[in-house]
Amino acid sequence: MQKTPDPLWITPANASEVAGALKRASDARQSIVIRGAGTKEDWGRPAGGIDVVLDMRRLNRILAHEHGDMTATIEAGARLRDVNQALAVHGQMLPLDPPFADRATIGGLLATNDSGPLRHRYGTPRDLVIGVQLATTDGVLAKAGGQVVKNVAGYDLSKLVTGSFGSLAAVVSATFKLSPVPAASKTLTMSAADTAALAEIVRIVMASQLEPVAFEITTQRSTQNPLNSQNKTLSANSASSALTVVIRFASLPAVVDAQIAQATTALETCVTSIDAVEGDAERALWDAYATGIWDQPGAVVRASWLPANIAAALDELAGLKPCATSAPPAPAIPGVSPVMSPAAVAQGFSPALTGRAAVGAGLIRIDGETAEQASAIEQLRASSVFGNVVIVRGSAELKARVDVWGSHGSRQPLFDALKRALDPNNVLNAGRGPL
């Protein structure tokens, strides 16, 4: 985050202080960013000058946990982990497992609509939020939605701020529908010999009546991938040998066992190895899985594909050229070399993908030099297989070369008009986007 010499750091203690801070900044035409734990503060475009940081972490209470109704109203600065510890007292949870789950806040999750493997069953924050209290730049506190899971009164503005990255209004608190914590859980990890075999696994699971809570595919090499650490080492640099499918079932213990058995029977002819884990090993597996894509250096992008196109998507990824001749020349950046170093080429170039198999969405890590990353992202955007390619982690140099968000297409005029309507002085989010 690029800061002006001394951004004013405000830690509001209540909703009206949030609204007041937004109004003061807007009136004074000061650039203001809303911040939770800062786990994603480098997402979006490089920040312009920041005059005020609105640190939401003092707003960290669970305002209500109506366990009989399975809803909770939570302040924006509360950490997901703390929230889920409190909800667990009544056997309930907010079923989200995003990256940085130990620190991520409720407000940040809504702002980025971030999620993890549990998305397969439970969706993203936008699917779980049922009400919201917002503070707008005119200093007004307004709510939308409500406290009940079923409600269609008025516009659902909780959706509008979801994915807005704090560029329209501040989320002060939000109400969510909750889920019961399942009694038992087990996870199957499988290796596929090649992309065709992996695609077949995806096809079989999607067409089956299995009901997993998570269904993941990852290309991370097992030497770098703790998932497979107990398994064999990998042969050479073959990208295909690192294809892993991870399926998690959670329900009553006997049901989990039945589902694991059913899945194993259905899939064993497609896999080169299959293992079931539970308990501490399972928790360790998922903890490692959550950080896997982030632990290695490189740019990280969000991307989507059609689930049945997974083989083509992975082949496309494997075929990315370090520098595409077809890519438009990158704009010259002072101090940035437009050509990749020979060392980078020698190290190899191996993008990795981790994602939700049946949703068709995930994260791609692109290693290499800035020019290679930029080229790879342009290639992904030009491909017919991938869509909605958005840079999340990337150097300032990369983000200067390739737009973080890509084209908003026909939605751009609406985005512009929404921004003018809700943030007329353009003070929110320091130009990081998406609007």
Next chain:
Amino acid sequence: MDRAFLTDLRRIVGDSNVLDDALELLTYECDALPHLRETPAAVALPSSAPQVQEIVRLCARASVPFVARGHGTGLSGGALPVAGGLVIALARLNRVVDVDIPNQRVTVEPGVTNLDITKHVAPFGYYYAPDPSSQQVCSIGGNVAENSGGAHCLKYGFTVHHVLGVEAVLPNGELVQIGGSLADTPGPDLLGLIVGSEGTLAIVTSVTVKILRRPETVQTLLAAFDTIDAGGAVVSDIIGAGIIPAAVEMMDSLAIRAAEAAVHPNFPDADTVLIVELDGPAAEVRALFDTVEQTCRRHGATTIEVAQTDEQRMRIWRGRKAAFAAMGRVSPNYYVQDGVVPRTKLPEVLNRIRALEARSGLRIGNVFHAGDGNLHPLICYDERIPGQSDAAVEVAAEILSYCIDAGGSLTGEHGIGADKSQYMPTMFTPDDLALMQRVRAVFDPHGLCNPGKVFPTPRLCGEVPGPYRRHPVEAAGVAERF
């Protein structure tokens, strides 16, 4: 509306697709909330998105208000025409554009009915989850406008959870693609905003939905209780045990008697019946179903019937789904509301409704989605008795006030529309409503897109909310209320 406008309209959609004859316009005077009526100046029947664009552009140029209409099954007057305005009827945008089984996505035009989506994918073992009881006739475009639910939304969510993308015509005539087959369109969730905006932000011309694999097993039971409190306690205990049934429905004695008279589902003569349906993997349903049965017995169920066959299951659902229309068997007129309360407040609010019933002298049948606290009180009256229509309206308003007092909502699935817009200030502050209006103005700065809905406006003479009368479609037996 001047002649030039009509000439332009005919040029866009063809002579036969513009209706302005008084008799032809009758059909479009109301939706399934027939006490609110207004005659539009004309109706246009486009058959493509470009035609919708041209029509909307024409309206924008001429400042003619327009109202999109699907199949007219809405229960809140969302498709009520504007006097002197245009109705854009989307029934001819009824093509199934793409059925993609491997990716579990279907793209249809807005005039395709809800159930038709399921019919297209059922041979492959899939279905479209949201199931409003009008699903045989209601359009998917209307479902998007209202964010329709149904009996199974407790577990599976509402329309907003199943729509992946829409193509829509904005009030300035621009075509915008929001979401689509690919997940994670960057930026604010405009799709979630448009779904449920009751046709006030845009006219949807194409909808991509996800379809679900049929669950391995479905199990349904019908349990009878002597008190509504006992039924409510069962629901609380089931949810408290961490079970999310596919559906949990309750009916009280008046609703039971009405259903029995109408479709003979063979329901027990009880104070309350509870329908619980579980679906999912066979092992899970088996185990949880035992818990549900035991819970019913523990709270004194007088009878428990477990559906052993699909036919039995369908019969139970027929009784439940017929409950609204069946009210016609026990009362000359009735008025249905759609308030929501937190599930745990159900017994308290139902007891208030029963006290109100005694006080008002009007019988009130109760049919509700107990799992999510969505009430459908059916207020019985006889419009031939002076004052009863007004009394029914007052009773309905009072029930909505109970819902708001309990921390609930004015509407769970029928929408605010023209029917309940005047109650919005009981649920939202002026600041809340002003922010929503700001968003509305982003899409529709000139207030031409379904004006007079959702937000409170000064009412015109004669435009009052009122009790239910049978819609011609319903009278013909092709639709029911839920």
